[in-house]
Amino acid sequence: MLTESSDVSPAAHEYILQAKQEWEHTFDAVTDLIFILDPDCTIIRANRAMAERCGLTPQELIGRKCFDVLHGITCPPEYCPHDRLLESGEPQTVEFETEQLHGIFEVFMSPMRNAEGRITASVHVARDVTEKRHNAKLLAAQQKQLESFNQDLESRITEAVAELRKKDDILIQQSRLTAMGDLINSIAHHWRQPLNSIGLIVQSLQLAFKSNDLSVEELDAEIADTMSILQQISDTIDDFRTFFNHEKEPHSFSVNDAVSRSINFVMPSLKNNGIKAVSDEQSDMCVVGYPNEYTQALLNIIINARDALMESQMPEPLISIRIFEEKGRSVVTVLDNGGGINEDALPRIFDPYFTTKEQGKGSGIGLYMAKMIIEKNMNGRLTARNVDGGAEFRIEV
Ligand SMILES: Nc1ncnc2c1ncn2[C@@H]1O[C@H](COP(=O)(O)OP(=O)(O)OP(=O)(O)O)[C@@H](O)[C@H]1O
Ligand SMILES: [Mg+2]
Incomplete structure (x- = not known):
């Protein structure tokens, strides 16, 4: 505490006082919650934002234990980041949710050392990340929803495409059947002439046989002709039949x-x-x-x-x-x-x-x-x- 009885001149004293006030104003202007703890977890300073968040004045906070203020408990929690800071001498970062301050906070702690390097206190800067975390949660949930919607959409598209393929297959088949009328006409025509030829051969065989004018050679030749005509007919059937085959x-x-x-x-x-x-x-x-x-x-x-x-x-x-x-x-x-x-x-x-x-x-x-x-x-x-x-x-x- 600065008093009038210090060894400094009144002007210097005035200057220091002004600097102190400016610093306190700055400290209070910060919207993050700032508080300083001694090694026993006792709050030795707190800015206005911290006090307001606790529903107290900065003076009322001083002397209170941090675990009491932040967590409403009577002794430090098992994994106290302040203890970790004291042990390691390193700055710490934690995130926790507290009912006392109604929210989720990200806290950065830095050690304060005296001239000998011993840690005499730690500065805690707590930032309210409640909205950020809720938004992230909301976003993750929406993303999940979107993913499942996408998956659903994909499977519905696959089903629809399969359905369309099936319909296309049916159409191909239907169209082939439409052409069937023409094809049957065509088969009839393709067969008429060879069937006539076979008819003629059979009749000539009968005539020759009746008039005893049929040699074995002639019989063999007529049979060979008939077989080749039958082969033509059979080829036509194959040709038409393969046309109706499904090609995979x-x-x-x-x-x-x-x-x-x-x-x-x-x-x-x-x-x-x-x-x-x-x-x-x-x-x-x-x-x-x-x-x-x-x-x-x-x-x-x-x-x-x-x-x-x-x-x-x-x-x-x-x-x-x-x-x-x-x-x-x-x-x-x-x-x-x-x-x-x-x-x-x-x-x-x-x-x-x-x-x-x-x-x-x-x-x-x-x-x-x-x-x-x-x-x-x-x-x-x-x-x-x-x-x-x-x-x-x-x-x-
Ligand atoms: N060569 C052509 N000259 C004139 N119009 C044609 C010709 N080819 C097709 N078209 C026209 O195109 C239309 C569609 O032909 P498409 O083959 O799809 O069906 P369709 O012949 O009417 O019936 P189907 O399904 O029995 O073939 C025909 O109705 C006809 O108006
Ligand atoms: Mg047509």
């Missing part, structure tokens, strides 16, 4: 083969309707993908061209197919002279269930399926445009 894994196949196969499937129906189909093969490329699905996409496009030609009743109906290579990719274009796609319809032709055909004649999934097969399953591109007098579809894989 992509593999390499010839684009030209796929094009011939699809033309072959619809040829009878084209012929019946007087439609000419020409194909110009400028290259034979192998691509990796699903040959049946690719054939199906082509089939849908060719069947559409046929339908447009039948509807438009154009003279000399023609479907021209070109196969060529462009920038290392295989390109197949299917062009008809059926008058083209209605300009209003053009942007929507690849939408599922979009059709301009009358009820019962089209379901509107043919081109949607074709697009899915080429673009989703085979990473290719399927586009359509109107050219002079007709529509042109372009498949790029």
Whole structure:
């Protein structure tokens, strides 16, 4: 305590007093709680913020034990950071929650030493981190909630994608069944001629046998012919049957083969309707993908061209197919002279269930399926445009 009887001059005394007041003001202006403890845990100084937080004046705090004020207990807690500071001589940092001061505090303690280096007191600066910790807790809880929401969303997306795949598979199957009518016609046509041939052979055998004009060599030759015709029929069945096989894994196949196969499937129906189909093969490329699905996409496009030609009743109906290579990719274009796609319809032709055909004649999934097969399953591109007098579809894989 500074008294008038000190050895200092009145001016120096005045100066020191002023400095002391300034320092006390500073001490009290700090919003953190500051208090100084002697080695026995007795509060020897406290700033205004600390006192106010305890509901006391700074003077009332002086002489109280810190564990009493902070924790409402009668002796130091088992792990007293103040003890640790005295033992180690090192500054300490602790965080604790106290009911007495209604909050969570982060406390920084520094030792105060006398001239000999002995610790005579420790300064405690306690910062109220209640809101910060509550916010962190809230944030962590919200983050957890967000994570579980994300997980939930992810699994719902996976389910939705799986569901869509299933629907796409059903559509592919449905579209194949739509083409079935054409294929059955085609089988009937493919079989008519060989069955006629077999019929003729059997009749000629019967005639020759009755007129005793059948040598063993002739019999063997006729049987060999019949067997080869039967083989043709059997090949046709295999061809149609493999078309309906579900392809699990992509593999390499010839684009030209796929094009011939699809033309072959619809040829009878084209012929019946007087439609000419020409194909110009400028290259034979192998691509990796699903040959049946690719054939199906082509089939849908060719069947559409046929339908447009039948509807438009154009003279000399023609479907021209070109196969060529462009920038290392295989390109197949299917062009008809059926008058083209209605300009209003053009942007929507690849939408599922979009059709301009009358009820019962089209379901509107043919081109949607074709697009899915080429673009989703085979990473290719399927586009359509109107050219002079007709529509042109372009498949790029
Ligand atoms: N070559 C074409 N010329 C003119 N219009 C076409 C041609 N190809 C497709 N379209 C138009 O695109 C529409 C959609 O074709 P898409 O194949 O998806 O369905 P659809 O042929 O109507 O029915 P389906 O599902 O039985 O194939 C057709 O209804 C038709 O209006
Ligand atoms: Mg169609």
